[in-house]
Amino acid sequence: MSKKGYTITAFETTDKLGEFKQTTYQAQPLKDDEIYIKMLACGLCHTDVLYMGQPNMILGHEPVGEVADVGSSVKRFKKGDLVGFSYLRDCCLNCRQCNSGQDIMCPDRVMFPEGNNNGFAHGVVCKDKFVYGIPKGLTAQEAAPLMCAGLTVFSALYQSNVPPTGRVAVVGIGGLGHLALQFARAWGYHVTAISHTPAKKEECLKFGAHEFMASKDFTPEYIEKAPRFDLILDTVSVSLEWDTYIELLDRNGSFFLIGIPEKPIQISNILPFLQSQKVFKGAILGGRYIVDLMLEFAARHGIKPAIVEYPMTPEGITKAIKDSENNSVRYRAVLMPQH
Numbered sequence: 001m002s003k004k005g006y007t008i009t010a011f012e013t014t015d016k017l018g019e020f021k022q023t024t025y026q027a028q029p030l031k032d033d034e035i036y037i038k039m040l041a042c043g044l045c046h047t048d049v050l051y052m053g054q055p056n057m058i059l060g061h062e063p064v065g066e067v068a069d070v071g072s073s074v075k076r077f078k079k080g081d082l083v084g085f086s087y088l089r090d091c092c093l094n095c096r097q098c099n100s101g102q103d104i105m106c107p108d109r110v111m112f113p114e115g116n117n118n119g120f121a122h123g124v125v126c127k128d129k130f131v132y133g134i135p136k137g138l139t140a141q142e143a144a145p146l147m148c149a150g151l152t153v154f155s156a157l158y159q160s161n162v163p164p165t166g167r168v169a170v171v172g173i174g175g176l177g178h179l180a181l182q183f184a185r186a187w188g189y190h191v192t193a194i195s196h197t198p199a200k201k202e203e204c205l206k207f208g209a210h211e212f213m214a215s216k217d218f219t220p221e222y223i224e225k226a227p228r229f230d231l232i233l234d235t236v237s238v239s240l241e242w243d244t245y246i247e248l249l250d251r252n253g254s255f256f257l258i259g260i261p262e263k264p265i266q267i268s269n270i271l272p273f274l275q276s277q278k279v280f281k282g283a284i285l286g287g288r289y290i291v292d293l294m295l296e297f298a299a300r301h302g303i304k305p306a307i308v309e310y311p312m313t314p315e316g317i318t319k320a321i322k323d324s325e326n327n328s329v330r331y332r333a334v335l336m337p338q339h
Helices: 046-051 140-147 149-160 177-187 198-207 220-225 242-247 270-275 288-301 314-325
Strands: 006-013 020-027 034-043 063-070 082-084 088-090 123-127 167-171 190-195 211-214 229-234 249-257 279-282 307-312 332-337
Touching (some): 020 314, 034 082, 034 140, 046 314, 063 123, 082 140, 088 123, 140 307, 140 332, 149 177, 149 229, 149 288, 167 177, 177 198, 177 229, 177 288, 190 198, 198 211, 242 270
Parallel strands (some): 167 190, 190 211, 229 249, 249 279, 307 332
Antiparallel strands (some): 034 063, 034 123, 034 332, 063 082
16 A cells, blocks of 8 residues: 555646646545545546536546555455446445435535546545445446446436336436436336437337337327326436426326426426326435445346547547537447546
8 A cells, every 4th residue: 555645647627618637636645444446437427517617626426447555444345356436425324314225315425526536537546435346247438337327327216116017218318318228128117218319219229118209299199198107217408398298107106307407397287296196306326235236237137338438638528528418429428548
């Protein structure tokens, strides 16, 4: 273990939106429960884009790398292990939320981007309890998008408590949606993809959808005859015709909001919503227990993201963001450090 600490090359935001610069910072020697990870890949997430307007931020919360050094009390990992970390970086581990497996809801949680010790870098220091082993069968670049995008959709499916006999619809077939289709199909659900792009139909079927619905066809007559769903996962960061999608829910059905809408949400048809005991719920990614379950499930069922690789350089990060925001990436950008 290094007694001098670690000089880490990283890439931080600037005062020019969407532009990054290379920097270095000095990390202290490892504490007993810490790990130093040499970064091998880091996925780009829409949440990173939300924070890039703040200068001097090191972003990235879908990182996977190789254990390069371990603290004296670390037993779960050894040098050379392939590992990743996610949105949750620390919590108290002793409150009701933590003790019930809901550590992501801990009132003292530390989450991305707090600490500025994140994935757009050549190395990261993490507490070992918030690091996860990557199962065999997944490469670093394949595993990286699972650490947020995969975890988010898996957590929503897990929280929903919908049995495998249920009908699930996924709204939006992008970075989150193409993974949601795979997870939902492997779960045993009857899966429907909903997209505004009819040309994506064949691709959606390959990712696991049984059926495809084009939202441009959503007339009142179409919705009246359409199937009803036990769960709808909304993965898009745009505003929808909320009453239309609530109508597509079966009795006791749930609508899980994962994307971030552009405008306030308004549901007008309240009486049918109440009388059918429908649920409208926000959902974020899961805590430590859910991360482990998700990675095990993904490896077991061969669930992998469709990725496009970019160099982890100031220019590479900027291009990855532009391509992602222009919807030209199919379907997840992954940054590769140039060690």
